[in-house]
Amino acid sequence: MPKLILLAAAASQALDVSTLSPASPPAESIRFLFIVVTAAAAFILAIVWGVLFYSLLKFRRPRLLKDGLPTTEPPQVYGSLPIEVAWTVAPGLIVFLLTLVIVRTEFQVHVREQQQPESAKILNVTVIGHQWWWEYVIERDGQRKPGVVTANELHIPASTAEQPRPIYLNLRSADVCHSFWIPRLAGKTDLIPGRNKNEMWFATRETGLYVGQCAEYCGTQHAHMLLRVYVESEAEFQAWLANETKPAVDDPSVRNGKQIFLTESCVKCHTIRGTPAQGAFGPNLTHLAARETFAGCMIPLTRDNLRKWIRDPQEIKVGCLMPAFGLSEQKIDWITDYLMSLK
Amino acid sequence: MYVLMAIFFLVVAGCEALAIRWQLIKPGNDFLNPDTFNKFFTMHGTTMVFFMGMPILIGIANYVVPLQLGAHDMAFPRVNAFGFWTTLFGGCLAYFSFFVPGGPPAVGWFAYAPLTETTFSPKSGVDFWALGLLVSGVGTIAAGVNFVATILTMRCPGMTLTKLPFFCWTMLWTSLQILVAIPPLTAALIMVEFDRVLGAQFFNPQNGGSAYLWQHLFWFFGHPEVYILILPAFGMITEVVPVFSRKVLFGYEFMAAATMGIVFISMGVWAHHMFAAGMSRTLDMYFAAASLLVSIPTGIKFFNWLATMYGGRLWMASPMLFAVGFLAMFVLGGLTGIMLASAPFDLQVSDSYFVVGHFHWVLIGGTVFGVFAGIHYWFPKVTGRMLSERLAKWQFWLLLIGFILTFGPMHVSGLLGMPRRIFTYQADRPWQLWNQLSSLGAMIQAPSYLLFVINIGWSLRYGRPAGDDPWDAWTLEWATTSPPPSYNFSETPTVRSRRPLWDVKHPDDPDWKYE
Numbered sequence: 001m002p003k004l005i006l007l008a009a010a011a012s013q014a015l016d017v018s019t020l021s022p023a024s025p026p027a028e029s030i031r032f033l034f035i036v037v038t039a040a041a042a043f044i045l046a047i048v049w050g051v052l053f054y055s056l057l058k059f060r061r062p063r064l065l066k067d068g069l070p071t072t073e074p075p076q077v078y079g080s081l082p083i084e085v086a087w088t089v090a091p092g093l094i095v096f097l098l099t100l101v102i103v104r105t106e107f108q109v110h111v112r113e114q115q116q117p118e119s120a121k122i123l124n125v126t127v128i129g130h131q132w133w134w135e136y137v138i139e140r141d142g143q144r145k146p147g148v149v150t151a152n153e154l155h156i157p158a159s160t161a162e163q164p165r166p167i168y169l170n171l172r173s174a175d176v177c178h179s180f181w182i183p184r185l186a187g188k189t190d191l192i193p194g195r196n197k198n199e200m201w202f203a204t205r206e207t208g209l210y211v212g213q214c215a216e217y218c219g220t221q222h223a224h225m226l227l228r229v230y231v232e233s234e235a236e237f238q239a240w241l242a243n244e245t246k247p248a249v250d251d252p253s254v255r256n257g258k259q260i261f262l263t264e265s266c267v268k269c270h271t272i273r274g275t276p277a278q279g280a281f282g283p284n285l286t287h288l289a290a291r292e293t294f295a296g297c298m299i300p301l302t303r304d305n306l307r308k309w310i311r312d313p314q315e316i317k318v319g320c321l322m323p324a325f326g327l328s329e330q331k332i333d334w335i336t337d338y339l340m341s342l343k
Numbered sequence: 344m345y346v347l348m349a350i351f352f353l354v355v356a357g358c359e360a361l362a363i364r365w366q367l368i369k370p371g372n373d374f375l376n377p378d379t380f381n382k383f384f385t386m387h388g389t390t391m392v393f394f395m396g397m398p399i400l401i402g403i404a405n406y407v408v409p410l411q412l413g414a415h416d417m418a419f420p421r422v423n424a425f426g427f428w429t430t431l432f433g434g435c436l437a438y439f440s441f442f443v444p445g446g447p448p449a450v451g452w453f454a455y456a457p458l459t460e461t462t463f464s465p466k467s468g469v470d471f472w473a474l475g476l477l478v479s480g481v482g483t484i485a486a487g488v489n490f491v492a493t494i495l496t497m498r499c500p501g502m503t504l505t506k507l508p509f510f511c512w513t514m515l516w517t518s519l520q521i522l523v524a525i526p527p528l529t530a531a532l533i534m535v536e537f538d539r540v541l542g543a544q545f546f547n548p549q550n551g552g553s554a555y556l557w558q559h560l561f562w563f564f565g566h567p568e569v570y571i572l573i574l575p576a577f578g579m580i581t582e583v584v585p586v587f588s589r590k591v592l593f594g595y596e597f598m599a600a601a602t603m604g605i606v607f608i609s610m611g612v613w614a615h616h617m618f619a620a621g622m623s624r625t626l627d628m629y630f631a632a633a634s635l636l637v638s639i640p641t642g643i644k645f646f647n648w649l650a651t652m653y654g655g656r657l658w659m660a661s662p663m664l665f666a667v668g669f670l671a672m673f674v675l676g677g678l679t680g681i682m683l684a685s686a687p688f689d690l691q692v693s694d695s696y697f698v699v700g701h702f703h704w705v706l707i708g709g710t711v712f713g714v715f716a717g718i719h720y721w722f723p724k725v726t727g728r729m730l731s732e733r734l735a736k737w738q739f740w741l742l743l744i745g746f747i748l749t750f751g752p753m754h755v756s757g758l759l760g761m762p763r764r765i766f767t768y769q770a771d772r773p774w775q776l777w778n779q780l781s782s783l784g785a786m787i788q789a790p791s792y793l794l795f796v797i798n799i800g801w802s803l804r805y806g807r808p809a810g811d812d813p814w815d816a817w818t819l820e821w822a823t824t825s826p827p828p829s830y831n832f833s834e835t836p837t838v839r840s841r842r843p844l845w846d847v848k849h850p851d852d853p854d855w856k857y858e
């Protein structure tokens with residue numbers, strides 16, 4: 001598992017979210033396109049600014065002649081067909097060349113056109129956007145059926161030369177439009193309700209933490225719909241997957257908390273696999289304590305933070321869809337203990 | 344009145360913008376709560392587009408177009424008044440949402456479904472927003488009809504369409520574009536209200552509606568809309584640049600054709616706002632290539648403006664100052680537009696601050712600089728007094744510096760992965776510096792608009808008398824008194840060329856010999 005990262009403490013060491021430090025083929029292709037287009041734009045800008053500032057310096061009316069003093073008019077030039085044709089055709093050529101580069105990049109970043117080597121082991125993940133958190137359904141390796149269901153933090157294997165591991169995301173939304181964006185891995189793709197064929201892919205060689213967030217305005221807490229993707233070695237990923245596949249921990253010492261969880265309204269929204277809690281509205285909590293953050297990756301997962309959250313989520317994330325239930329402090333303690341046991 | 348209303352809404356939306364910038368000055372700021380922030384950016388965008396941008400352009404054109412045509416008034420003065428009052432009423436309706444339970448809408452000016460459905464926005468803010476836009480849209484269409492009728496039928500003797508002053512030419516095409524672009528928006532807004540009030544399901548995917556449909560309808564209006572906002576500014580620049588370069592416009596025919604080209608192409612590129620929405624690869628490539636094509640006529644315009652200045656005798660009075668500001672800045676916005684049109688690159692930067700930087704750059708570096716050039720140019724005609732050049736220069740430089748500082752850094756924060764429409768950001772993201780620069784820029788920009796308002800007030804009373812033709816210009820509006828008498832001209836003028844006053848001033852070498 002990657003080392004625990006405290007969100008607040010990390011301020012001095014900013015996380016890399018730049019579109020210009022790509023770590024996956026689609027993001028790399030896009031950066032190449034960025035360089036080409038920027039070069040073309042700089043070239044055009046240099047011409048326009050060059051002529052503009054040259055004219056300003058060269059043809060500025062002398063101050064002596066300002067206001068009123070008689071002056072002759074400069075020669076009147078009404079136009080010129082060859083020149084007009086030239087500056088219609090030249091930009092046309094630039095546009096044509098740019099289009100060719102765009103078409104090439106277009107083929108590189110979109111899922112279906114990607115030629116994968118035979119040895120590639122594709123990992124299919126269904127991403128479902130909710131106000132304001134992410135749900136992942138990770139396919140069991142090699143089998144086209146859902147395996148692990150988790151929320152907000154996604155773990156994926158790194159891609160190596162011997163073992164390419166492209167990740168295919170199928171993007172859906174449970175409510176309004178969202179957009180999945182981790183700048184270092186790929187451009188964004190929207191999650192649109194009622195449209196289940198939006199897809200994207202990436203494959204990254206560097207292990208580590210990649211962050212991003214929802215990029216399509218989706219309501220009150222749009223700003224706090226954050227994304228964390230952990231890219232791990234194959235072994236680490238398999239270990240994580242194995243743990244996620246297990247049923248929830250059932251520790252007798254936190255039985256009180258479990259009891260309250262199952263009798264209060266928690267079960268209406270949350271699932272804990274292996275218990276009667278089967279709600280689908282909120283994040284799956286089966287292995288909550290194995291995560292580093294919660295509430296849409298907004299808050300580091302500590303016992304203290306979780307207690308505060310259960311007491312009154314609105315105080316931490318105003319407008320979020322989980323209400324405060326007015327539980328006694330004792331009950332909150334028990335539930336927190338129970339949830340913290342769900343490794 | 345149009346212009347005064349627009350300036351009022353400019354102040355309102357400007358204050359909203361300042362609050363937004365203040366909120367983003369540091370991570371985790373709590374100056375505005377999330378809902379207020381979302382409401383402010385919704386109303387800021389809506390106001391600037393519908394109640395500031397279009398009215399100020401229509402207002403100026405209402406005054407200038409009949410003068411340039413040598414006409415006594417607009418074709419339908421009552422329709423004109425109707426257009427103004429419906430636009431104002433629409434603005435009031437939208438702003439009335441501040442006084443209803445739940446307050447103004449918090450759905451963004453683009454109002455993507457299904458966020459606008461009652462499930463997600465149960466309060467009436469969205470209704471006021473939709474009805475306000477619908478009503479003001481009616482006013483805009485009225486204005487559009489009026490311009491088309493005026494320009495096509497009320498030109499003075501001798502003024503064929505090929506001798507039309509350029510501002511009138513752009514207004515003609517802008518108006519035609521209004522007539523094509525606004526009705527789909529009106530229809531879409533009615534559909535939203537059907538959904539919300541009558542239980543229709545146009546945009547509700549749970550019941551077979553389509554979230555996608557709204558995006559197509561909205562951008563089929565929304566993309567031409569940006570040209571509705573920029574073409575009149577092109578027209579103003581095209582009036583100012585030749586006069587202050589002391590040269591005839593270079594390549595009138597190509598400029599006119601380029602205007603038409605922009606209008607036609609812009610109708611077919613709306614889905615470049617939707618590259619990230621998962622269209623097919625084929626559609627992506629079509630919309631990318633079509634969007635790039637817009638750069639060709641725009642490029643023609645630029646080179647012709649530059650050619651007009653080249654070899655001229657540049658008089659850097661305030662209208663020309665703003666026009667040059669426009670030329671220097673708008674080109675950059677156009678170039679980032681080319682970047683955004685490159686579909687795969689758009690996947691990284693759409694819905695990021697790069698886009699926010701881009702379109703503010705275009706709308707302020709383009710429309711606002713153009714409008715200021717126009718207002719400084721025509722103010723003497725309207726009021727009979729000159730604006731203070733000293734205040735105008737302060738206004739220009741504050742605006743230029745503030746504008747670059749506000750919207751330049753946004754391109755960087757966007758490339759660094761900052762999404763737009765977020766009310767706050769985490770301390771571990773590398774965006775704080777760039778946001779502080781942007782906020783600082785906004786603080787520099789704000790007094791520039793204030794100076795403009797002061798300048799207008801001061802010059803109305805104390806400005807130097809202008810005389811009929813202070814700029815030694817060539818189009819018909821300068822042939823009448825400043826301010827013009829009612830019915831504009833004591834006798835209907837006759838023209839033989841595009842620059843009737845040049846012909847009068849240079850009888851030995853008139854324009855009509857060459858046209």
